[in-house]
Amino acid sequence: MSGVTPGWGAEVVMDETTNLVAAARSIVKFFAHESCGQCTPCREGTSWLEAVLDRILAGAGRPADLDLLADVSDNISPGLRWPPAMTTICPLGPSAVSPILAILTRFRSEVEAMVSMGVPIG
Amino acid sequence: MPSPSSADGVLITVDGRSVQAEVGIPLIQACEVAGTYIPRFCWHPRMKPVGMCRVCLVEVESPRGRGLVPACTTPVTDGLVVHTVSPVAKKAQEGVLEFLLINHPLDCPVCDRGGECPLQDQVLAYGPGESRFVEEKRHFPKPIEISELVLLDRERCILCARCTRFSEEVSGDPLLEFVDRGYGTQVLTFPDQPFRSYFSGNTVQICPVGALTARPYRFRARPWDLEAVESTCTHCSVGCRISVQSSQNQVLRFLAVDNDATNQGWLCDKGRFLFEAISSPNRLTVPLVKGEDGQLSQASWDEALEVAAFRLEAILAKRGGASVAGLGGARSTNEAAYALGKLLRAAIGTNHVDAQLGDGLDPQFTVAALGRGTIDDLDRASTILVWGPDLKEELPVLYLRVRQAVQAGATLIVCHPRATGLDDRAAQRLRYRPGEGPELLARLQSGEGEAIAARQALAAGSVVALLGRASAGDDPRLPEAVAGWLNQFPEVRILPLARRSNVYGALDMGLAPTLLPGRVSASSGQARAELAQRWGSVAEGVGRDAGGILAGLADRQLTAVLLAGSDPVSDFPDPDLAQRALTAAGLVIAFDTFLSASARLADVVFPVAGFTEVEGTATNLEGRVQKLNRIVPPPGLARPEWSVFDDLAVRLGFELGAISAEALAKEIASVAPAYQGADWDVIEAEPEGVLLPRPGVVQPLRYVPVDPGLKPHKVRLALHRARLLYDQGVHLQSSPSLAGLATASFAAFHPDDAARMGIPPESRVRLTSAGGQAELLVRRDPSLRPGTVFVPIGLAGSESLGCELEVRVEVIG
Numbered sequence: 001m002s003g004v005t006p007g008w009g010a011e012v013v014m015d016e017t018t019n020l021v022a023a024a025r026s027i028v029k030f031f032a033h034e035s036c037g038q039c040t041p042c043r044e045g046t047s048w049l050e051a052v053l054d055r056i057l058a059g060a061g062r063p064a065d066l067d068l069l070a071d072v073s074d075n076i077s078p079g080l081r082w083p084p085a086m087t088t089i090c091p092l093g094p095s096a097v098s099p100i101l102a103i104l105t106r107f108r109s110e111v112e113a114m115v116s117m118g119v120p121i122g
Numbered sequence: 123m124p125s126p127s128s129a130d131g132v133l134i135t136v137d138g139r140s141v142q143a144e145v146g147i148p149l150i151q152a153c154e155v156a157g158t159y160i161p162r163f164c165w166h167p168r169m170k171p172v173g174m175c176r177v178c179l180v181e182v183e184s185p186r187g188r189g190l191v192p193a194c195t196t197p198v199t200d201g202l203v204v205h206t207v208s209p210v211a212k213k214a215q216e217g218v219l220e221f222l223l224i225n226h227p228l229d230c231p232v233c234d235r236g237g238e239c240p241l242q243d244q245v246l247a248y249g250p251g252e253s254r255f256v257e258e259k260r261h262f263p264k265p266i267e268i269s270e271l272v273l274l275d276r277e278r279c280i281l282c283a284r285c286t287r288f289s290e291e292v293s294g295d296p297l298l299e300f301v302d303r304g305y306g307t308q309v310l311t312f313p314d315q316p317f318r319s320y321f322s323g324n325t326v327q328i329c330p331v332g333a334l335t336a337r338p339y340r341f342r343a344r345p346w347d348l349e350a351v352e353s354t355c356t357h358c359s360v361g362c363r364i365s366v367q368s369s370q371n372q373v374l375r376f377l378a379v380d381n382d383a384t385n386q387g388w389l390c391d392k393g394r395f396l397f398e399a400i401s402s403p404n405r406l407t408v409p410l411v412k413g414e415d416g417q418l419s420q421a422s423w424d425e426a427l428e429v430a431a432f433r434l435e436a437i438l439a440k441r442g443g444a445s446v447a448g449l450g451g452a453r454s455t456n457e458a459a460y461a462l463g464k465l466l467r468a469a470i471g472t473n474h475v476d477a478q479l480g481d482g483l484d485p486q487f488t489v490a491a492l493g494r495g496t497i498d499d500l501d502r503a504s505t506i507l508v509w510g511p512d513l514k515e516e517l518p519v520l521y522l523r524v525r526q527a528v529q530a531g532a533t534l535i536v537c538h539p540r541a542t543g544l545d546d547r548a549a550q551r552l553r554y555r556p557g558e559g560p561e562l563l564a565r566l567q568s569g570e571g572e573a574i575a576a577r578q579a580l581a582a583g584s585v586v587a588l589l590g591r592a593s594a595g596d597d598p599r600l601p602e603a604v605a606g607w608l609n610q611f612p613e614v615r616i617l618p619l620a621r622r623s624n625v626y627g628a629l630d631m632g633l634a635p636t637l638l639p640g641r642v643s644a645s646s647g648q649a650r651a652e653l654a655q656r657w658g659s660v661a662e663g664v665g666r667d668a669g670g671i672l673a674g675l676a677d678r679q680l681t682a683v684l685l686a687g688s689d690p691v692s693d694f695p696d697p698d699l700a701q702r703a704l705t706a707a708g709l710v711i712a713f714d715t716f717l718s719a720s721a722r723l724a725d726v727v728f729p730v731a732g733f734t735e736v737e738g739t740a741t742n743l744e745g746r747v748q749k750l751n752r753i754v755p756p757p758g759l760a761r762p763e764w765s766v767f768d769d770l771a772v773r774l775g776f777e778l779g780a781i782s783a784e785a786l787a788k789e790i791a792s793v794a795p796a797y798q799g800a801d802w803d804v805i806e807a808e809p810e811g812v813l814l815p816r817p818g819v820v821q822p823l824r825y826v827p828v829d830p831g832l833k834p835h836k837v838r839l840a841l842h843r844a845r846l847l848y849d850q851g852v853h854l855q856s857s858p859s860l861a862g863l864a865t866a867s868f869a870a871f872h873p874d875d876a877a878r879m880g881i882p883p884e885s886r887v888r889l890t891s892a893g894g895q896a897e898l899l900v901r902r903d904p905s906l907r908p909g910t911v912f913v914p915i916g917l918a919g920s921e922s923l924g925c926e927l928e929v930r931v932e933v934i935g
Contacts, residue, residue, distance in 0.1 A: 037281070037300070037307030040176050044221035047305040051257040068254055075217025078190065078210060087176055087190060087214050 020107045021114055024099040025053035031096030041086075042093030045076040049100060061115035070104055073097040132200040137207055143198045150178050150193035153206060160206050161215055161244045163222070163330045164282040165194035168380070168387050169291055175282050177222070177244070179214040181205040190214055212248075219249035225260040226331070227277045235332030237345035241280065262308065268298075269317040271337050271391060271859060272326060276308045279333035285309060285325035292388065293321040294525055294546065309333070320518050320847055323394040324387075327377055338395050338859040339375045343367075352379060354740050354748040354811075355393045356453070356623045356733055357853070360497075360519045361742025361811070362389050366397075366734050368753045373400045373734050383498060383746060383810040386526075390518035391860070392847050397734070398857035400754070405856075406717055406729035407758020418717075418727060423759065423769075430726040431773035433709050434470070437681050438774075443471025443661055445681040447671040450688025450713075451477040451628035455738025455750055457786035458763035459624070459631035460639060460794070461778055462686050465767045468657040469776035473635055473644065473665030474680065477628030478620065479693045480668045481594060481925075485634035487602050488618045489626060489745065490641045490823040495586050495615025496744040496813065500527040503615075504583030507535045507576075509604055510590030510619045514543025515847045517621060517743070524588070535576045537562060538592045539842040540870075540912055541905030550576040553907040556595030556842045557835035557927045560603065567607055581611055590619030594695055594843040594915065594925035599830050606829035616827070619743060621845070627741035630796065630814075635665030640794025641815075642822045649822065656793050658776075668694065675703035682709035686763065687730070689718035689852070692916075695843075695925035696893060713763055716852045730763045731756035737783045739805060741814070747800050748811035796821045837928035839875075841891060842912045849916030867896070867919035869931075870903035870912040881933055888932050889913065893924025897934060 014023060032046035049072055052065055070080075077084045077094035080101055084094035103111055131142040134149075136158050143152035148171050150160050163175040173195035181188045182196065183203040190210065205211055223245060230236040262276035283300070286309060290296040297317045301310045311317050317325075326336045348367040355362040355376065362385035365377045376394050380387035409426035410418040421429070437445060448466040451459040459477070466475050482488065500506060500523055513521035521543055528534045528547040535550040536542055537559075545551050552572060554562040562573070569577035579585075587608050589601035597603075601618060608614045620626065632639040642649045644665070654660040666674055672690060674680035676699060683704070690700035704710050704723040712724035715732040735756040741747050756762075768780035780786050790797050798819045805812050815821040848854060848863040855861045869887055871879075881887060885900050889911065896919060906912055911929060913920050923929070 032304060035304035037302070037304045039174055040218050040221045040280075043281070043304060043307060044224055048221070048224060048255065048257070055257065064254075071254075075214070075221065078214060085190060087179055087218060089173065089176075 020103050020110055021053060021056055024103045025050065025057060027099040028053060028096050031092060034092060036092075039089045039093070041076045042088045042090075042096075045072055046093060046096045048072055049096060056111070056114055057120065059118050059120040061118065063112075063115055065115060066104060066108070066111060069100050073100045132198065134198060134202040134204065136204055145199065146197050148194050149180070149182075149196040149198055149202070149204060152198045153193060153204070158206055160193045161219070161248045162194060163240065163244075163280060164284060166284055166328055169284070169287050171195045172283060172287065175218070175222070175280065177215055177218045177248075179211060179218065181208050181211045215248050216250050219245050220253060220255075222280050223249070223253055224255040225277070226280065227259060229278075233278065233332035234335050234340055235329075239332065240330040260305070265335070268311045269319075269322055270863060271395065272317055272322050273335050273337065273340070274309065275333050275335070276310075278331045279309055280331055281307055281309065282330055284328045284330065285334060288321075288325050288328060289319065291529075292522060292525070293319055293324070294543070295319045295321070298325065320390050320392070320514060321388065321522070323389060323391045324378065336395070338398055342374050343369045348374065349753060351751045351753045352749075353734065353751045353753075354742075355389065356740050356750065357393045357396055358517050358621055359623065359626055359743040360384060360517050361740065361746060361748055362393060362519050363748065364389065364393075366751070366753050368734075371754050373397045373754055381810055383496070383813075384742065385519045386523070388519055388522055390847070392518070392854065395859050396853055396857050398859060399853040400732065400734055401757075402716075402856035404716055405757045405760070406715060406727065407760060408729060409759070410717075410724075410727040412725045418722070418724070423761075426726050426728060427769050427773055430711050431770060433725070434682060434711070434770075435774060437709060438470065441681055444474070444663060445679075446470050446472045446683070447474035447666065447674070447680050448472070448633070448684040448686065449476055449479070449668055449671060449690060450684075450686030451631065451633040452622045452625040453687035454624060454628060454763055455736060455783065456624070456627040456631055456741060456747070456790065457738045457783045458686075458736075458767070459628040459633055460786055460790050461764040461767040461780045462684075463632045463639060464657055464778055465771050466684070467632070467661050468659050469771040469774050469778065471659065471661040473661045473663055474671050474674070475633050475665060476635060476668040476671060477625055477633035478622075478668060479688065479690055480695050481591065481693070482620045482622075482625065483590065483598060483601055483618055485629050485637050486643065486823060486825040487605070487827055488620055489629045489637070490821065490825045491605060491616050491618055492824045492826045493605075493609060493614055493616050494745065495617050496746075497523055497617070499586045499615045500524060500532070501530065502584060503527060503532045503586040505533045505535065505579040505585045507537070507580060507585065507587040507589075507604075507608075508542070508544060509537040510588055510592050510601065511621060511844060512538065512542035512544075513588070516845055517619065518847065520588070520743070533579045535579060539907050539910050540903055545905070549579070552576060553905070555840040555907050555910045556593035557597075557837060557840055559592075559596050559600045559834070560832040561834040563600075563604060563607065563832075580608065584613040584615075585611060586615045586617065588617045588619055590621075592844065595841055595927040597832050597835075599832060602827045603829040603832050605827035609827060617744060624740040626743055626745065627739070627747075630741050630745075630794070631790070635667050635670075639790065639797075640822070641796040642794075646822070653793070672699050672703035675707045678706055681707065682711070683707050685710065685712040685714070685720055685724065687714055689714075689720040691719040691723070692851070692921075697921050697924065698893060713766060715760070716856065718852055728766050729756075729758065729760035730766060731760050735760070736762045739787060739800075739802070744813065746811045746813045747797070747805055749802065749805050795819070835927055838909070839929055839931065840910045840927060841889075841923070841925075841929040842906070842910050843915050843923075843925050844912075845916055846914045849914070850918050851916060864917060867898055867914065867917040868901045869898040870901040870906060872906040872908045872910065873902050873904055874908050875911075876900070876902060879931060881931070886934050888934050889923060890930045890932075891923050891926035891928065893926045894922030896920040896923040
């Protein structure tokens, strides 16, 4: 079957200078943009996540935003587990949740630092 | 698993309770039947589920563990185990409600939906206590006018797709659609295409928020200030159930009630918004008597009754009862119609009475045809034949029922001179020129040409035939001829179609020359004798129909006429004859809610209470009796019709015995054979009303339709006249929101005819018929059978044309 692509995936390589909130925001933004808008959790949830990340990046983050991001994600993909459960019609909404989960679990201190500094990131 | 399941259902487990449920129905519905309410926005019991809003998420058990599914798109299966209030289900529902609220403006205090808003109510019951959303909400210009009647506020919209699905699935005019996607998704009309639907009010009623509002009700009341009573719409003969809502003695809106037998939760916009006419300043509020100067002027009830009775008595003494006639009753309640019949036949002594105005069908065929069906029969039909009015224009909710039946698999055949609202669903569209109906019938009978497939469909399986006057130029016996032919097939049900209001009730009450109360033939000597025993007397002799009455008045064979909510000058196919008749009459007494064109010619005008102002019953086109209720007092000194008839009878020395509408209803149930057992308490107890005759009751008349062997009338250019929903009728023109929707009169030509006759587009033509002339704007209608010109009835500017079959054309510019 050489020369045939059975599917696609993507790997993004970032160095240690990358702002991971900004990285997460651009992935979430992609999914929010791709959302068809048919079902409520994806239409409203992905754009809400994007707005919260935008706000944090603009320096107006609040400590409560970490729990908020986690819970909004949970309302799109209950349990935040793999394979994802969904309140949505299709898996697009739950896909938007994985970068949030990644920054909240693996890079939590970075998000917390950004929220507590409260200055816009260029 | 617990055991099985009876024939009509299976066992499912809802929150630990084992309940019966019907296989295949949506889980949300099964749970509701079992007493467990699951929140919902997009789901509507009369539309297909789409699972879009996601608020009805519940957990169901499967071999792979519990999973969240929308209860609206999950069908019931045997042994299904569902958790509607488990922590996971609750969190999902709460989460979705929070999502729906984040971009929803909290303008509830100025929103018409506030107080009866499913979003408000369900957030209160199932949602989170507060919102965590601190970002800027989504903004749209608000509200935008999407039609003359409906406004759209996209900020309030929660994108449940109820309105878009209604337009597509139910009413068949998909003028509302989603545009854009994701965060920008919105409901909108197409550019330059307003939401001009005859059914737009339904989208307002089913909108779960205040995104769609209707002009007639906007900012008029708060829901908690409204009083409501259930009643029946009597603007046409379908008999839709409605909730009449008023505040401070003013009717402010009608909402559809879901009556499974008739309207199933829908209304047409005319029925829904015509309520404005009730509180019109043009209503008649005091009696009027024509003075020596020929002008109508105000009088007291005593004076007016005295003048009417005195002059009527003089005519009776000089020329006898048979010189008097009655027209109308089709807008009355059954009780008032019955009292009118008794007044005419017993107190006055005449059989000249007609509730139809020359635009109807044979009265006996209409109410007592052998093989008469019900609206519900449509859902079981394999073939539906519509040979009659364009249902979308004349009986709009029946049009919805036919659409639904076709969607469920029935084959539809439409016979009409031009495309009707149903044609997009029709398997066979047979067009014919007015007057040439018998030829089309012959083609169907022999199965020739285009009629082969139609004939095959009609001869096999269960058939429901909706038969009425497709065109005023058609022979009134044509529907009967079609019925006579169809009756040879084994499974045929017939619904004879008359349009006007409570015309079936009026005919059932004997307001036709050939009928006595209760579906009894007037030519039955025994029935006449029995009725005379109850009434004291019943006039002898053969009665005249509306045409005969007007002709009799015009040539002074008849002297007096009573008009009960009847306006022959506007509604009779030959308005010129009607005008001459009422001018020549020695005495015209009108009972009306408005000063109609005919009432203007009356000598005495009595102001009567109308719809929502009186109690009573009405009978719909399938013979179903439903209750009408009162919620507001009549304007000024107006009184219920039956009480005016009673007073007039008393002054003529006759006791009608009409002490109340309820007493009249009791009398009807005992005097009118087909109405046996139709007491008010029985009718009120049945949510769907009572279909007559009730089981075990024998209806004396079973009219066997026979093909009278009609001959086609061929003319060079045939005039097709039929009604449109919005016209110059007095009720519509007294409803400010609807009045402007009536178009100007026009003459529609087939493009080939227009080319042949040299009629340029956008030109004006003069049409000349035997009745008169009209100058009209030209339109093109490629769906017309060539050789036919269509001029709607009831629009300003074409009155004098009449309903003649042949017409001549000249271009005038």
